[in-house]
Each structure stands twice: as structure tokens, then as C-alpha cells.
Amino acid sequence: MTDDTLAPARSRAQQVRHELDQAHRSGPLKTIVIPPCPELLTRMRAVLALAEPDLTEVARIAASDVAMSATLIKLANSPAFSLGQPVHTVGQAMTRLGLQKTAQEMTAYLVRTTLKVNSPQLQRFWERSTKRAVAMGHIAHHLPGLSVDLAHTYGLFAHVGMPVMMQSLRGYGSTMVEAAARIDRSYIATENANHRTDHAVVGALVARVWQLAPEVMVAIRRHHDLDMLGDTDTEPEAHTLVAAGLVAEHLMRRHEGLPPDADWAGHETAALDWLHLTPGDLAQWEEELLPLLDAC
Numbered sequence: 130m131t132d133d134t135l136a137p138a139r140s141r142a143q144q145v146r147h148e149l150d151q152a153h154r155s156g157p158l159k160t161i162v163i164p165p166c167p168e169l170l171t172r173m174r175a176v177l178a179l180a181e182p183d184l185t186e187v188a189r190i191a192a193s194d195v196a197m198s199a200t201l202i203k204l205a206n207s208p209a210f211s212l213g214q215p216v217h218t219v220g221q222a223m224t225r226l227g228l229q230k231t232a233q234e235m236t237a238y239l240v241r242t243t244l245k246v247n248s249p250q251l252q253r254f255w256e257r258s259t260k261r262a263v264a265m266g267h268i269a270h271h272l273p274g275l276s277v278d279l280a281h282t283y284g285l286f287a288h289v290g291m292p293v294m295m296q297s298l299r300g301y302g303s304t305m306v307e308a309a310a311r312i313d314r315s316y317i318a319t320e321n322a323n324h325r326t327d328h329a330v331v332g333a334l335v336a337r338v339w340q341l342a343p344e345v346m347v348a349i350r351r352h353h354d355l356d357m358l359g360d361t362d363t364e365p366e367a368h369t370l371v372a373a374g375l376v377a378e379h380l381m382r383r384h385e386g387l388p389p390d391a392d393w394a395g396h397e398t399a400a401l402d403w404l405h406l407t408p409g410d411l412a413q414w415e416e417e418l419l420p421l422l423d424a425c
Contacts, residue, residue: 201226369404
């Protein structure tokens with residue numbers, strides 16, 4: 130691919146930023162309230178961005194929140210990680226879990242506590258977000274060039290626009306019920322009809338405000354725009370995240386005993402082609418993911 134063909138893709142993130150900034154200032158996103166990124170998450174991301182992250186500082190950040198510390202210790206003592214001897218401190222938990230898993234669990238905890246869900250329509254939201262992140266991380270291990278951290282972050286944040294819309298927009302709970310029931314138009318079409326925006330746009334705004342990776346922001350913005358798979362005006366990494374997200378969602382639904390959704394039915398071939406996967410790969414991943422998703 131030449132520099133000329135890469136130029137449009139490089140501009141996609143900037144286009145999304147401009148769209149979001151305009152809509153937030155004077156458009157349909159004007160009434161949307163985006164909570165600030167948690168201070169502890171900002172501190173942790175700064176530490177992890179260093180060439181040699183300071184593990185003592187990560188442990189200090191984890192220990193500054195009692196509930197987060199308890200979450201890490203509980204996970205380290207769970208059957209998935211237990212080595213017989215129980216751990217009692219954050220440092221011991223980090224040693225057992227490893228830095229990457231520790232950071233993923235801290236991120237998930239901080240996002241859950243910042244974006245609280247108090248709605249029957251979102252009862253299992255964070256459970257499913259965690260499963261999606263776990264599935265994305267597993268998939269990333271099998272896809273050369275896809276960062277596990279990037280994949281996990283996308284899986285966790287893919288539908289984050291929903292709780293934000295629930296907090297900010299009157300009647301969004303009813304919109305969710307209607308959108309799930311309608312078969313004549315897509316979920317986001319119903320959101321747009323009722324609120325002039327949708328959870329893909331709002332989720333991308335969260336990624337923008339929280340300064341997540343540009344590829345994650347673009348993928349969140351376009352994760353229901355699945356005809357984009359393979360076009361030349363979007364970064365390849367965003368394509369990969371969207372396609373892998375579609376696979377992760379399908380494997381989650383298989384795990385939950387649910388039929389394939391409309392997105393999978395319409396774009397399975399495009400997703401598998403982009404990722405160079407076969408149905409056999411999916412069958413193997415489904416088996417490997419079973420204990421991981423059971424543990425969520």
C-alpha cells in the first residue's frame with residue numbers, strides 16, 4: 130500500500146474527532162454528559178505508557194482504592210489463578226496475575242464504578258462487556274499485529290455509549306426496549322430516530338474525552354457500520370478491531386446459547402475474510418474460550 134492510499138486512512142481518526150467535537154458543542158450530543166476519566170485510571174495509563182512501568186507505583190494506585198484491591202486479591206485467589214497458597218496483599222495478587230491482567234482488571238473496575246448502571250435494560254451490561262473484553266484479548270493472541278491491550282480496551286468500551294445515554298437522555302430506557310423489538314430497522318436507527326444520535330457516536334465521544342487510542346475511538350464509532358470492512362478510508366487497525374469484535378460477539382452469543390444476530394448474519398464472510406479466519410478457527414476458539422467466559 131502506497132503513502133497516497135494510506136493518507137485517507139490516517140485522516141479518519143481526525144474526521145471522527147471533528148465530528149464528535151462539532152456534535153458535542155452545538156449538535157445532538159450537546160446534552161450528553163461524559164464523566165471525566167477516573168484519576169486513578171489516568172495515573173495508571175501514564176505509568177503503563179513508560180518504557181519500563183514502575184510496578185510499585187501500579188501497586189500503590191491499586192491499593193489506594195480498598196474495593197479495587199479486594200477485587201484483585203479475590204481474582205488472584207480464584208480457581209483460574211489459584212496456586213494453592215492464598216494471596217493476601219495487592220503486591221502478591223499482582224505477582225500472580227501479571228501486569229497485563231492486573232491493568233485490565235483495574236481498568237474494568239474503574240470504568241464500572243465511574244459509569245454506573247442502574248437500569249433493568251442494562252442489568253447485565255458490565256458482565257457482557259467483561260466477557261467481550263476477555264474474548265477480544267483471547268482473539269488478539271491469535272492475530273499477529275493486534276495488541277492484546279488494544280483489543281481488550283475495545284471489547285470493554287465497545288458499547289459504553291449505552292450507559293452514558295441512559296444517564297443523560299430522558300426516555301432512553303424505552304428506546305432500548307423498542308430498538309431490541311423492532312425488525313424493520315437497525316438498533317442504532319431507532320436510537321437516532323428517538324434521540325438524533327446513537328451509542329456508537331456517544332461511545333466514541335467517551336473514547337475521545339478519555340483519550341483512548343485513536344484506533345479504539347474509530348472502531349467504536351464504526352462498529353455498527355459494518356459495510357466499512359475492507360474500505361480504504363479507515364485505518365487497518367480499526368477494521369481489525371471491528372471485525373474481531375464481531376467474532377467476539379458471535380462467540381459470546383454461542384456461549385450464552387443465543388442465535389446469531391443480524392450483524393453476524395450479514396457480515397460474517399467479510400469479517401472472516403478480513404481476519405483470514407476459517408470456521409474451524411472459530412470452533413477452536415469457542416472451545417478455548419469456554420472456561421474463560423464461564424469464569425466472568
